Amino acid sequence: MTGPGVRSVDRGQPFTVELPAAGTAGYTWQVASLPAGVQLVGTDYRVKPGSGVGGSGTQVLRFTAAEPGLHRIGLVYKRPWESEPAEHRSVDIQVR
Amino acid sequence: MPRTDIPTLNAELQGGHARWVARQTPQSQLSDDAKRALLGAEPSDAEVNFAAAAPPAAAFAPAVDWRNHNGNHVTSVKDQMRCGSCVSFCCTALVESMASIESGQLLDLSEADSHFCSSHGASCGGWNADACLEQIKVRGVVPDNAFPYLAAFDSPPKPDPGDPSVWLAHCQAVPGRDAIKVTIASHGLIGDITARKNYLSSVGPCSASFDVYDDFFAYSSGVYHHVSGPYQGGHCVEVIGYSEADQAWICKNSWGTNWGDGGYFKIGYGECKFDTYAFATAQGVQIPAAGPSWHGYESLGGILTSKPSATSWAANRIDVVVRGTDSAVWHRWWDGANWQGWESLGGVIQGAPAICSWAPGRLDLFGVGTDHHLYHKWYQGSWSGWENLGGTLSSEPCAVSWGPNRIDVFARGMDSAMWHLWWDGTHWAGWESLGGILDSAPAVSSWAANRLDCFVKGTDSQLWHRWWDGNQWSGWEALGGYLADNPGAESWGPNRIDVFYPGRTFHLMHKWWDGNQWSGEEDLGGLLSSGVGVSSWAAGRLDCFVEGTDSAMYHKWYA
Numbered sequence: 001m002t003g004p005g006v007r008s009v010d011r012g013q014p015f016t017v018e019l020p021a022a023g024t025a026g027y028t029w030q031v032a033s034l035p036a037g038v039q040l041v042g043t044d045y046r047v048k049p050g051s052g053v054g055g056s057g058t059q060v061l062r063f064t065a066a067e068p069g070l071h072r073i074g075l076v077y078k079r080p081w082e083s084e085p086a087e088h089r090s091v092d093i094q095v096r
Numbered sequence: 097m098p099r100t101d102i103p104t105l106n107a108e109l110q111g112g113h114a115r116w117v118a119r120q121t122p123q124s125q126l127s128d129d130a131k132r133a134l135l136g137a138e139p140s141d142a143e144v145n146f147a148a149a150a151p152p153a154a155a156f157a158p159a160v161d162w163r164n165h166n167g168n169h170v171t172s173v174k175d176q177m178r179c180g181s182c183v184s185f186c187c188t189a190l191v192e193s194m195a196s197i198e199s200g201q202l203l204d205l206s207e208a209d210s211h212f213c214s215s216h217g218a219s220c221g222g223w224n225a226d227a228c229l230e231q232i233k234v235r236g237v238v239p240d241n242a243f244p245y246l247a248a249f250d251s252p253p254k255p256d257p258g259d260p261s262v263w264l265a266h267c268q269a270v271p272g273r274d275a276i277k278v279t280i281a282s283h284g285l286i287g288d289i290t291a292r293k294n295y296l297s298s299v300g301p302c303s304a305s306f307d308v309y310d311d312f313f314a315y316s317s318g319v320y321h322h323v324s325g326p327y328q329g330g331h332c333v334e335v336i337g338y339s340e341a342d343q344a345w346i347c348k349n350s351w352g353t354n355w356g357d358g359g360y361f362k363i364g365y366g367e368c369k370f371d372t373y374a375f376a377t378a379q380g381v382q383i384p385a386a387g388p389s390w391h392g393y394e395s396l397g398g399i400l401t402s403k404p405s406a407t408s409w410a411a412n413r414i415d416v417v418v419r420g421t422d423s424a425v426w427h428r429w430w431d432g433a434n435w436q437g438w439e440s441l442g443g444v445i446q447g448a449p450a451i452c453s454w455a456p457g458r459l460d461l462f463g464v465g466t467d468h469h470l471y472h473k474w475y476q477g478s479w480s481g482w483e484n485l486g487g488t489l490s491s492e493p494c495a496v497s498w499g500p501n502r503i504d505v506f507a508r509g510m511d512s513a514m515w516h517l518w519w520d521g522t523h524w525a526g527w528e529s530l531g532g533i534l535d536s537a538p539a540v541s542s543w544a545a546n547r548l549d550c551f552v553k554g555t556d557s558q559l560w561h562r563w564w565d566g567n568q569w570s571g572w573e574a575l576g577g578y579l580a581d582n583p584g585a586e587s588w589g590p591n592r593i594d595v596f597y598p599g600r601t602f603h604l605m606h607k608w609w610d611g612n613q614w615s616g617e618e619d620l621g622g623l624l625s626s627g628v629g630v631s632s633w634a635a636g637r638l639d640c641f642v643e644g645t646d647s648a649m650y651h652k653w654y655a
Contacts, residue, residue: 052222
C-alpha cells in the first residue's frame with residue numbers, strides 16, 4: 001500500500017507523518033523499516049476533541065533524514081502485543 | 097476597610113511562610129462596596145449540605161476480587177478489536193457481573209447491540225458509561241448470540257471511510273428483541289474514594305474511565321503506574337476489585353487475553369485519573385423469562401407412504417395416522433408419557449388419511465379408497481368399520497371438528513375444485529363445490545363454532561385461503577409463499593391459525609395469523625418428503641409431523 005505521494009523534506013530537518021490511530025483500542029503505528037539515515041525521533045498522539053471515552057485520534061510520528069535522495073519508510077498499524085499487523089503503509093520522501 | 101497596604105501584606109505573607117506574593121491591582125484599590133460587588137456566589141442549600149456532609153464511613157474489606165468473592169462473578173475477557181467500543185464492553189461486563197451476583201445467572205451480552213444499535217449510533221467512535229448504562233436501562237441489550245460482535249462488521253472487516261483507524265460498523269436488527277433483551281432497573285455514579293471501596297466490597301463491580309498512555313500497552317503484571325509515552329486517550333474498563341495492600345484497583349480490560357495479565361491488570365490508586373472520573377454502577381438486572389421455542393426433529397420411526405395427519409382431544413394427547421407400505425392406515429399416539437403404536441387400522445387408501453376429534457375419547461378417520469370415494473371410520477371406545485361417504489375425489493381429504501357432533505371434510509374433486517362434506521349431528525350434508533383450482537389436497541382449521549379456514553396450494557404454488565365466517569364463504573385470498581407439497585393447518589384459539597408446508601428447499605415452512613396480520617414464512621429446517629400434519633392441545637403448543645427422507649415419521653413441536 002503506498003503512502004500519500006512523495007514528500008519533499010530537508011536534510012536534517014524534522015518532519016512529521018500523521019496517521020489516524022485508535023490508541024485506546026491498542027492500535028498504534030510502528031516503524032517496520034527505516035532507510036539509511038532516517039531516524040524516528042519521537043511520537044505523539046492527538047485525541048479527536050469530543051470523541052468520548054474510547055474515541056480515536058491522530059498519531060504523529062517525527063523523523064529526521066540525513067541522506068539526500070528518495071527513501072521509503074515502512075510503517076505497520078498493529079497492537080504491540082499482537083504479531084500480525086492490521087495494515088501496512090509506506091511513506092516515500094525525497095530528501096533535499 | 098482602608099485600601100490594601102501591599103508592602104505590609106507582603107511582609108505578613110513572608111512572615112507566615114505563605115506560598116504567594118501580593119501586588120497592587122485595579123481590584124485591590126477598590127472601595128469595600130465595589131470589592132463586594134465583584135462577588136456573587138450564593139451556594140444553594142444542597143451545595144452547603146453536600147459540603148457539610150460527613151464523608152462516608154469506611155466499611156470495606158482489605159481486599160476484594162469478584163472473581164473469587166462468594167463465587168466467580170466476572171465473565172470472560174473479551175476483545176473490542178479495532179473499534180472504540182470500550183464503553184460498551186465495560187458496561188456489558190458490568191451488567192453480566194451484576195446478573196451473576198443478583199440472581200446467579202450467567203449472561204453473555206451483545207456489545208454490538210449496545211454500541212451500534214443504541215443512541216450511540218452505528219460507529220466505532222467513543223461514548224461514556226453513564227449514557228451507555230442509561231441505554232441498557234431504557235432499551236435493553238440482547239444476548240450475544242442474537243447479535244455477535246463480529247456480525248457488526250463486514251467480512252473481512254473494512255476500515256471506516258470516515259475514520260480509517262477503526263472498522264466500519266453496522267447495526268443489525270434483532271427480530272423479537274423485546275422478548276430477549278436484558279435491562280437494568282437503575283444505574284449511578286460514585287465519586288468518593290471510600291464510597292467506591294464500600295460499594296466494591298459489599299455490592300459489586302463498577303466501570304471506570306481513565307487516561308491511557310503509551311506505556312500501558314506493554315503492561316504485563318504487577319501494579320501499573322504511568323512512566324513514559326504520550327497520552328493515547330480515554331478508556332473504560334470493569335473494576336472488579338481492589339487491594340489495600342497493593343494500593344491498587346483490580347480491573348478487567350477488553351483487549352483480549354493476550355494483553356496484560358490474561359487480559360486483567362492492576363493500576364495504582366490515583367493513577368491516570370482513575371480516581372478522578374466517577375465509577376459507574378448498575379443494579380437490578382432484569383432477565384426475560386425463557387419463552388416458548390421449537391424443539392426437534394425427533395424420529396418416531398415407521399415406514400410411511402403418505403404425509404401424517406394429527407389431532408389432539410386434550411392436553412398431552414396426540415393421535416397421528418399415516419398410510420403404510422401396505423396402503424393401510426397406521427396409528428401412533430402420545431398418551432402423555434410415551435408414544436404408543438404402531439397399530440394398523442386396515443383399509444386400502446390412496447394418499448394420506450385425515451383425522452379429527454370432537455371430544456376426549458372420540459376420533460374420526462377419513463381416507464380416499466381405490467374407487468376415489470371418501471371412507472370414514474371412527475373410534476368411540478372401539479373402532480368402527482369403514483363407512484362409504486361417496487364423492488369422486490382426486491386428493492386426500494382433510495377434516496376438522498369445531499365441537500361435539502360436528503365434522504367438516506374437504507378434498508379436491510376431479511374438476512380440481514375444492515369440495516365440502518359435513519356432519520351436522522344427524523346426517524352427512526354435501527358435497528358442495530367451493531371452486532378454485534387446487535394443486536394439492538386442502539388443509540382446514542377451526543378456531544370456534546361456525547368458523548372454518550381452508551388452505552390449498554394453487555397452480556402458482558403459493559398458499560391460498562378461503563374461510564367460512566358463520567354466514568358465508570369468503571373469496572380466495574392469496575397468501576404468497578412457495579409450497580412444494582400439501583399444507584397442514586391448526587388453530588389453538590380464536591383469531592389464531594398456524595399453517596405449515598414444505599417449501600422450495602423442502603424445509604418445513606410456517607406462516608401464521610395472529611389476529612392482525614399474516615407472518616412468515618418462517619424456515620424451520622428439516623428435509624421433508626411429504627406435506628405436513630399438525631395438531632395443538634393448548635394455546636402456544638404446536639405438534640408438526642412429516643415424512644423424512646428415510647420414510648420415517650418425524651416430529652417437531654413448539655412449546
